[in-house]
Amino acid sequence: MFxxxxxxxxxxxxxxxxxxxxxxxxxxxxxxxxxxTCFSTxxxxxxxxxxxxxxxxxxxxxLDDEQVQIVSDYVGDMGELEIIEENGTKTVRIMFTxxxxxxxxxxxxxxxxxxxxxxxxxxxxxxxxxxxxxxxDLNARAQMAVMxxxxxxVVLFFIIMLRMVIDTAFEISSKERERQFGxxxxxxxxxxxxxxxxxxxxxxLSAAGVPLGMISGTIxxxxxxxxxLSAGIADLYLTPEKAARLVHFHIEPLYLxxxxxxxxxxxxxxxxxxxxxxxxxxxxxxxxxxxxxxxKVKRFSLFGTVFGWKGKMASxxxxxxxxxxxxxxxxxxxxxxxxxGISTITDIFEKTFSxxxxxxYGEDDLLYIYYPDMDTDYRDCMKKLENSGYFSKxxxxxxxxxxxxxxxxxxxxxADVAYYDRIxxxxxxxKKPPVxxxxxxxxxxxxxxxxxxxxxxxxxxEKISAGDTLTLKMIKNIYVSVDEYERLPENERNGIVAMHxxxxxxxxxxxxxxxxxTNNDYYIxxxxxxxxxxxxxxxxxxHMNIDxxxxxxxxxxxxxxxxxxxxxxxxAGIFTLFGCELADPGYYYGALNIINDIPRTELFLDAFDIRxxxxxxxxxxxxxxxxxxxxxxxxxxxxxxxxxxxGVLNRRSELASxxxxxxxxxxxxxxxxxxxxxxxxSAGVLATVICSLLIxxxxxxxxxxxxxxxxxxxxxxxxxxxxxWLAAAVSFIAALCSSIIPLANMQKKSLVDMIRTVD
Amino acid sequence: xxxxxxLLRIENLCKTYGKGENEVRALDNVSFTVPKGQMTAVVGPSxxxxxxxxxxxxxxxxxxxxxxxxxxxxxxxxNAKNLAVFRRRQVGLIYQFYNLIPVLNAEExxxxxxxxxxxxPDKAQLExxxxxxxxxxxxxxxxSQLSGGQQQRVSIGRALFTSPGVILADExxxxxxxxxxxxxxxxxxxxxxxxxxxxxxxxxxxxxxxKCDRIITISDGRITDDKLTGMGxxxxx
Numbered sequence: 004m005f006x007x008x009x010x011x012x013x014x015x016x017x018x019x020x021x022x023x024x025x026x027x028x029x030x031x032x033x034x035x036x037x038x039x040t041c042f043s044t045x046x047x048x049x050x051x052x053x054x055x056x057x058x059x060x061x062x063x064x065x066l067d068d069e070q071v072q073i074v075s076d077y078v079g080d081m082g083e084l085e086i087i088e089e090n091g092t093k094t095v096r097i098m099f100t101x102x103x104x105x106x107x108x109x110x111x112x113x114x115x116x117x118x119x120x121x122x123x124x125x126x127x128x129x130x131x132x133x134x135x136x137x138x139x140d141l142n143a144r145a146q147m148a149v150m151x152x153x154x155x156x157v158v159l160f161f162i163i164m165l166r167m168v169i170d171t172a173f174e175i176s177s178k179e180r181e182r183q184f185g186x187x188x189x190x191x192x193x194x195x196x197x198x199x200x201x202x203x204x205x206x207x208l209s210a211a212g213v214p215l216g217m218i219s220g221t222i223x224x225x226x227x228x229x230x231x232l233s234a235g236i237a238d239l240y241l242t243p244e245k246a247a248r249l250v251h252f253h254i255e256p257l258y259l260x261x262x263x264x265x266x267x268x269x270x271x272x273x274x275x276x277x278x279x280x281x282x283x284x285x286x287x288x289x290x291x292x293x294x295x296x297x298x299k300v301k302r303f304s305l306f307g308t309v310f311g312w313k314g315k316m317a318s319x320x321x322x323x324x325x326x327x328x329x330x331x332x333x334x335x336x337x338x339x340x341x342x343x344g345i346s347t348i349t350d351i352f353e354k355t356f357s358x359x360x361x362x363x364y365g366e367d368d369l370l371y372i373y374y375p376d377m378d379t380d381y382r383d384c385m386k387k388l389e390n391s392g393y394f395s396k397x398x399x400x401x402x403x404x405x406x407x408x409x410x411x412x413x414x415x416x417x418a419d420v421a422y423y424d425r426i427x428x429x430x431x432x433x434k435k436p437p438v439x440x441x442x443x444x445x446x447x448x449x450x451x452x453x454x455x456x457x458x459x460x461x462x463x464x465e466k467i468s469a470g471d472t473l474t475l476k477m478i479k480n481i482y483v484s485v486d487e488y489e490r491l492p493e494n495e496r497n498g499i500v501a502m503h504x505x506x507x508x509x510x511x512x513x514x515x516x517x518x519x520x521t522n523n524d525y526y527i528x529x530x531x532x533x534x535x536x537x538x539x540x541x542x543x544x545x546h547m548n549i550d551x552x553x554x555x556x557x558x559x560x561x562x563x564x565x566x567x568x569x570x571x572x573x574x575a576g577i578f579t580l581f582g583c584e585l586a587d588p589g590y591y592y593g594a595l596n597i598i599n600d601i602p603r604t605e606l607f608l609d610a611f612d613i614r615x616x617x618x619x620x621x622x623x624x625x626x627x628x629x630x631x632x633x634x635x636x637x638x639x640x641x642x643x644x645x646x647x648x649x650g651v652l653n654r655r656s657e658l659a660s661x662x663x664x665x666x667x668x669x670x671x672x673x674x675x676x677x678x679x680x681x682x683x684x685s686a687g688v689l690a691t692v693i694c695s696l697l698i699x700x701x702x703x704x705x706x707x708x709x710x711x712x713x714x715x716x717x718x719x720x721x722x723x724x725x726x727x728w729l730a731a732a733v734s735f736i737a738a739l740c741s742s743i744i745p746l747a748n749m750q751k752k753s754l755v756d757m758i759r760t761v762d
Numbered sequence: 763x764x765x766x767x768x769l770l771r772i773e774n775l776c777k778t779y780g781k782g783e784n785e786v787r788a789l790d791n792v793s794f795t796v797p798k799g800q801m802t803a804v805v806g807p808s809x810x811x812x813x814x815x816x817x818x819x820x821x822x823x824x825x826x827x828x829x830x831x832x833x834x835x836x837x838x839x840x841n842a843k844n845l846a847v848f849r850r851r852q853v854g855l856i857y858q859f860y861n862l863i864p865v866l867n868a869e870e871x872x873x874x875x876x877x878x879x880x881x882x883p884d885k886a887q888l889e890x891x892x893x894x895x896x897x898x899x900x901x902x903x904x905x906s907q908l909s910g911g912q913q914q915r916v917s918i919g920r921a922l923f924t925s926p927g928v929i930l931a932d933e934x935x936x937x938x939x940x941x942x943x944x945x946x947x948x949x950x951x952x953x954x955x956x957x958x959x960x961x962x963x964x965x966x967x968x969x970x971x972x973k974c975d976r977i978i979t980i981s982d983g984r985i986t987d988d989k990l991t992g993m994g995x996x997x998x999x
Contacts, residue, residue, distance in 0.1 A: 297864035298906050312877045319865035660861035663822050664920065665850020665875050667843050754822045755814075758861060 006196055009187075010203035013180070020176040024205075025212040027172035031162070032216020032266040033223055034634075038158050039262045040224030043255035050136035051249045057130040059085070059096035060139055064126035066093045073120050099139045155261075166269050168637070171645035173277040177201060178652045184281050185289025198278030205274030212270070213263055220262070221254060228252045230626055297323055306681055313670065317677030320650065327646050328682075334639035335686035335734050336693065341632040343726030344694035348701050349621060349628070351718070355705065356617045360610060367398070367582035368611035369594060371604050384601055388581060391597045393590040398426045398582040438530050471529045483515035585611060643682055643734070644741035651675070651745040658749070659757030668750070675746055679738035687731030694723050769960050770796035770819065770928055775828035777814050777983075788814040789825070790983035796928070796976075799958040801951065803971035806980035812964045813932055815980065819962065820853045820930045821845045833927045850875045854921025856931035860913040862905040862920075868912075869901040872919040879924070888923070894956075895919045895949065911942030915949065922953055929953075931963040935970060947973055 014021045060082070063074060071086060074095050078084060082099035118127060135143045177184075184197050232250065281289070300319045307315025321328050371388075388397045425440045483491075483499055491499075499515045585594060591611055598604055651658070658671060666674075702718045749757065777789040788811040796802055804812050817823040819830055821837050830837040832852055840848055849855075862871050872891065873883040892898045895915040905913050914934060921929050931950065935943035947970050953959050963974060971977045972991055979987035 297904055300865050300867070300904060316863075316865065323865060656861065657863060660857075661863065661874075661878075662846065663820070663849060663855050663861070664878075665846050665848075665853075666878055667846035669843065670846075670878060755817045758822070758857070 006199040024172040028212025029216035033219035036220020037223040039258040044253040047253035061097040062128040169273040185286040189286040194282035201278035336689040338636040339690040339730040343723040347723040370608040393594040394583045395586040396584040481517040488515040647741040683735035769798040771831040773829045803974035811983040852927040854926040854929040858933040858936040860917045
């Protein structure tokens with residue numbers, strides 16, 4: 004068979020091209036396999052997690068023996084049964100091991116045919132997600148088919164781009180043989196035979212490229228899986244124990260087969276397309292290499308103005324394939340923006356979030372509210388936390404509402420009497436307190452008085468100065484339990500405030516508080532005053548009960564606080580907040596358990612989890628961006644390599660002509676460098692402009708979202724520039740390699756041969 | 763006196779391709795001289811070595827042995843860079859398939875060797891040349907917008923514009939119809955006469971050869987005949 008013989012001959016004669024084509028097929032297949040492997044791993048993890056929660060396809064509860072028998076008979080060999088006895092009834096769990104066909108009856112509540120046979124009461128649970136993943140019935144298969152089709156469409160979008168990789172290889176290889184194909188046609192080869200030669204060549208090379216690609220793709224998929232794991236994404240959705248048990252790399256043979264078939268189809272399409280392009284040329288065009296005419300050029304070129312005649316020639320040469328030039332420059336620009344710009348924008352977001360977190364929650368990982376009652380002491384709680392070993396630091400902040408007045412009894416303030424430990428106190432004033440913590444302790448302790456927002460006592464608070472004695476007239480909080488509250492008649496419920504804990508479900512009150520004025524006065528002396536203005540951010544998100552305006556520091560010790568607490572406040576409902584820093588991130592779940600075991604304690608804020616989520620979201624975004632960057636860079640580089648290398652090959656005769664009329668090697672390489680430079684410069688300049696606009700847009704977005712009111716966001720336009728131009732330089736080097744290598748190879752041939760385009 | 767001054771000297775030029783059994787001797791001890799201003803035709807059957815000779819004279823190809831002297835300069839004693847400069851300044855090459863640069867218009871193609879040389883084209887000289895070539899109206903046209911004859915005229919313009927020592931034309935009319943061929947030959951003849959331009963033309967066309975001053979016949983890489991035509995005799999006279 005003539006075509007097969009020619010294909011074999013071409014493969015063995017053009018070893019370098021054959022290797023390049025095999026590598027390109029392998030690269031495309033590798034990426035495709037990676038996508039499929041990651042998808043199957045993802046599905047497998049979800050399926051296993053789902054099985055872990057509910058290890059059955061169907062569960063029938065509260066069955067009697069007769070019903071169990073009916074179920075058993077119905078399932079037969081189609082699945083495995085697990086029968087659990089509880090409270091005198093039986094629960095049957097079914098795991099189908101075979102496809103059970105069309106058992107659905109169009110009822111979304113999953114009434115299987117089985118249920119028709121069961122009489123009497125029972126409960127039916129269908130693990131529909133597991134049914135879908137295991138494709139147990141027709142509906143599940145349809146659902147999986149829809150899901151897979153959606154994934155396949157996404158994959159297709161990527162692999163359409165990947166086809167360029169294969170196309171490039173075929174184009175380069177066929178470009179050099181255009182003349183030979185012209186000769187073959189001129190001696191009688193039918194166009195179809197030429198197409199067949201190239202297509203057969205593609206098939207033969209696929210025999211090596213496809214398996215190689217699949218092996219590399221599986222390795223790449225595993226690397227991607229490890230990268231995702233290291234970003235902590237699994238831990239976000241699963242506990243570490245579950246993650247270790249359920250998250251495994253999974254290879255699905257069916258998906259590998261689909262990847263291989265898709266790759267093979269792609270290779271055939273590329274080869275066929277190349278063949279069709281070759282036969283579009285008339286034999287004489289192919290023989291005389293006259294397929295490369297230019298119909299229009301731009302007279303003015305900025306590049307020419309800047310770089311002289313070499314720049315002008317380079318610009319015109321690049322614009323010979325205007326469409327491809329634009330696509331390549333745009334994809335290069337896009338990949339540079341993804342690489343440099345998005346990371347800068349992500350940095351801005353990350354910085355903003357970490358500033359917000361730091362301002363709002365400091366370095367605390369977990370904040371707990373403790374509601375002491377008559378019989379408990381916050382100190383016990385603190386001891387438990389400190390002795391748990393899970394925390395490197397436990398800070399304490401206790402506040403209590405009351406009213407205060409100065410000696411002349413003229414000014415009255417609504418006040419929060421607060422105790423801060425040394426750490427919290429210093430943090431409160433950014434380590435610049437008006438009176439040192441030691442001084443406060445020596446002087447008899449301290450109390451922090453905070454004007455309440457709704458009464459706007461800030462102005463009056465200013466009138467307090469160091470040395471003033473304040474009378475604290477406290478409001479007593481009476482703790483009322485939910486049961487107690489519900490027993491109260493309606494008229495006695497007035498003045499009782501519902502308290503909702505952060506972890507309360509369905510917004511149900513966790514307890515109630517009644518405020519009562521007391522006649523007990525308590526005197527304390529202000530040893531220092533300070534103006535403390537909190538940022539809007541700190542006010543809006545902080546756990547601290549603070550207001551903008553003046554902050555007055557009064558005197559008091561923990562002992563004083565305790566006395567106030569014991570003698571004047573009453574014991575109920577004192578808001579005690581513990582801030583805990585984890586000694587190790589691995590202690591997170593243990594710390595949660597410890598706090599759950601402490602009575603009357605509620606997790607107020609899980610800053611660790613928020614930070615972890617933000618980190619994970621950012622890490623996920625970075626991985627996604629890295630993946631996208633990789634894909635788009637690949638496309639851009641492949642396009643560029645394709646255009647530049649085939650451009651050089653196409654212009655062999657033309658470049659030789661220039662050398663014949665006196666162009667030196669240096670000038671020739673100089674012109675080629677200019678061509679490469681135009682790609683990188685255009686992409687670099689475009690990326691710089693777009694990136695600056697994106698940063699500006701991010702600033703505007705942050706502004707619109709109100710983030711700029713909270714955090715001083717510095718839009719650093721310079722930061723991404725080194726990255727942008729580094730990426731542009733790398734693209735320039737890639738471009739240079741793709742031009743210089745074929746040019747250098749071309750230079751090895753004699754000018755006479757080149758000008759005659761003899762192969 | 764001036765017309766008989768030797769411009770080109772070829773000494774024992776040999777060129778072989780391949781080795782051993784595959785060795786092909788394209789040029790075998792070829793020697794001749796060309797005086798300045800002479801229009802010489804090189805004729806011979808296909809594969810006789812005409813184009814090889816032309817390419818070696820033009821510094822495009824290197825001989826296996828022998829020397830080429832142009833205007834007293836040993837062509838192949840130069841390094842690659844100087845050889846390129848030599849081609850740019852001393853040689854004007856005209857090809858059968860024109861070999862114009864497709865992204866440059868007619869005027870830019872003509873001035874390209876001068877621009878490569880870092881010189882500014884003389885506008886008056888350019889206008890004069892464009893008039894002579896009949897390309898004034900087509901100066902902004904790209905090669906793809908020109909006919910074969912026009913493209914060849916651009917190619918001649920490119921060869922002439924730097925006033926090189928010698929113009930080497932490889933079957934300049936081989937791709938043209940008879941009318942265009944006649945126009946091109948007239949153009950070459952005119953530039954030879956008006957500019958005293960030395961020319962070496964490879965051709966299969968006997969009529970063209972007869973319009974030259976001298977005809978060198980090559981066969982199997984050797985000069986088998988070298989004679990002055992009527993034109994050559996009259997110009998010598």
